[in-house]
Amino acid sequence: MPATMTRSARPLRVLYAASEAWPLIKTGGLGDVAHALPNALHTLGADLRLVLPAYREVLRQVEDLQILGWLDLGDGSEARIVQAWHPAFEMPLWLVDIGELFDREGNPYVDPDGHDWPDNPQRFTRFSRAVALLGVDTLETGWRPDIVHANDWQTGPVAAFLHEMPQAPRSLYTIHNIAYDGQFDHATFEALHLPARWWSIDGAEFHGRFSPMKAGLMFSDRINTVSPTYAREIQTPEHGYGYAGILQHLRHKLSGILNGIDTRVWDPANDPHIAANYDCDSDLEEVRHLNRKALLEALGAEPQAAAARAPVIGFVGRLVHQKGIDLLIEAIPKLVRQTTVRFAIVGSGERRYQARLEQLRQRLPARVFCYIGYSEPLAHQLEAGADIFAMPSRYEPCGLNQLYSLRYGTPPVVRRTGGLADTVEHASPRALADGSATGFVFDAPTAPALAQALRQALRTRQDPVLWRQLQCAGMQRPLGWEQSARRYLELYRTILQDKRP
CATH class of the missing domain: 3.40.50.2000 (Glycogen Phosphorylase B;)
Known part of the structure; x- marks a missing residue:
């Protein structure tokens, strides 16, 4: 059976959740990956939806908007879900629109002075809850993923929310940089009406604070990071940022897959930004x-x-x-x-x-x-x-x-x-x-x-x-995403074959 097919002979469905994606909005490597990997998976036959916060800058750039419905987030707030398209993506974009949290100018994570937006815990916890609800097709769109793939601390709680839902899809959590974990205090945890059982050593409590990163580690079916060496390094005190012991304990579900690059965008033979195009046969x-x-x-x-x-x-x-x-x-x-x-x-x-x-x-x-x-x-x-x-x-x-x-x-x-x-x-x-x-x-x-x-x-x-x-x-090295995307498909297949705990 091809890696992109399920037992029912339909394409593998993946809900890919990220807090940024180039060219819509980007602060670092996650934005590049969230653009290139879903497109590469689509090329290999997977059926994807890319879910992002509906930042103001994103809404300015997308087209063919369609309201899929409203999600009750369970804490007195709701999110409008908008389907949209953009030429840089081969799949529909699902945008989580919560105006008071995402309709603002500037960087998605920090204010103009370079400090974290003070409501980041609310912004990304609610985004994660919305992703989980989309993962169980709460809006009854008829599209339900086999895998929910979350990325970095901004979507760390997704797997924890899925853990609370019956018959939830399986989950993968990718660490792009463990140094950034999005912690917040107990008062904020309570204000967000999160399940009390999450505040435990076996949950997402981390040295007296709530860690979205730890939520992703503890509740996801599998964890991966973006290179084999980094997967080993984060299990050491030097590089683990306090999570080394946890990751050693979870090493049975931890692996590393190298990122690729978009060789259409980064191509010296056709790059419109450079003065002289070239390849290996050039002078x-x-x-x-x-x-x-x-x-x-x-x-x-x-x-x-x-x-x-x-x-x-x-x-x-x-x-x-x-x-x-x-x-x-x-x-x-x-x-x-x-x-x-x-x-x-x-x-x-x-x-x-x-x-x-x-x-x-x-x-x-x-x-x-x-x-x-x-x-x-x-x-x-x-x-x-x-x-x-x-x-x-x-x-x-x-x-x-x-x-x-x-x-x-x-x-x-x-x-x-x-x-x-x-x-x-x-x-x-x-x-x-x-x-x-x-x-x-x-x-x-x-x-x-x-x-x-x-x-x-x-x-x-x-x-x-x-x-x-x-x-x-x-x-001449093969640096594109195809090889890495195939490894992600293999990992998705492994997750689907794993027995639930």
Whole structure:
């Protein structure tokens, strides 16, 4: 029987729940996954509905709206459920419309000052309750899922609500980053009229607070995360953020599946954002020069600096401790003194790192180029225009930028952690000799270790034949979602075959 078919010979039905999905609304990797994975599953034959909060920004972009009905959320509130369509998705979108919670401008999780919206517990608990009610077809649409697939803390309570319902569908909970768990206090728990039995060590109580993350872990039929290495790492005190013991206890239902990337969006041969399109058969040195020049011009470089052929090390990401941006900032001055390399950095985050980058840019205006903020076109231009991509993360559940870098022939320099360890083959003498090397991997989360790896990359780049081999090895890797989507279908099938506890 095909993995996308049920015993009744109809397509496998999946209700995929997330708090963001590109291009409708995105703050990080979850948004990319919630766009690409459902589409890949649809291509393989699954029958899906993608359920999202009806944020104002989302409602502006969707079309063909149809009201499916209203859900009584059991706490005196209700949610209007709207079906909609968008060209980026192959399946219907189900939007949970609770105006007082989601009809606001800005970031879906934080206010304009960067603080969590104070009503986040209400917003995402009610969203999770609505998802569970859709999972048992409370609206009698005639479509009932076999699997409800929830993602991160914002949908952690979905499985707990399903646990309260008779004949509920099976559930999968995906951890994209266990460091963010959405905790709130007991007074809020009571105000949300949640079942008292959830406030227990065997439920979702976590050190005197309620943890939506723990709700997902405890009540889901299976748990997965976004790389095999991260699945192992979160069972350790260093990376488990207090959940290591719980995950060790639940390891029988925990696994890791690597993310893919949307190779239609991230394709150097057809990317509309870059100056010169290319593939592995192109003159990679010349197209890199053209794209490097366009990148530096976009970042404000003077014409002479932009046209120089000295290499560029790039970074795109959040300017936070996790991403190791402090390590890169510390390494830059010495590398500038010792080499001809320039740095191109695109990102936003903690003000202290933004300020330090601005200071570096002012001190080294011909060597350090920055854009504080996020720009999708600039992210593409950097992948095509940088010679080397730096990703010194202290931890990285999967990571997407190293995959984009491989796809664009921009060898990444990464720390050996999470999905970075699973996706980048270090340029050891043996790997270079057999052609399997795709980048550079270092171990210690220190600026000297990062600088040493970057110097190794710069030395390797001086050998044009070896460098081209390294670039093409990354560009030719299968990085799309098909393989990962097939593994999710296998996991769904396993869940359906599991005996209920």
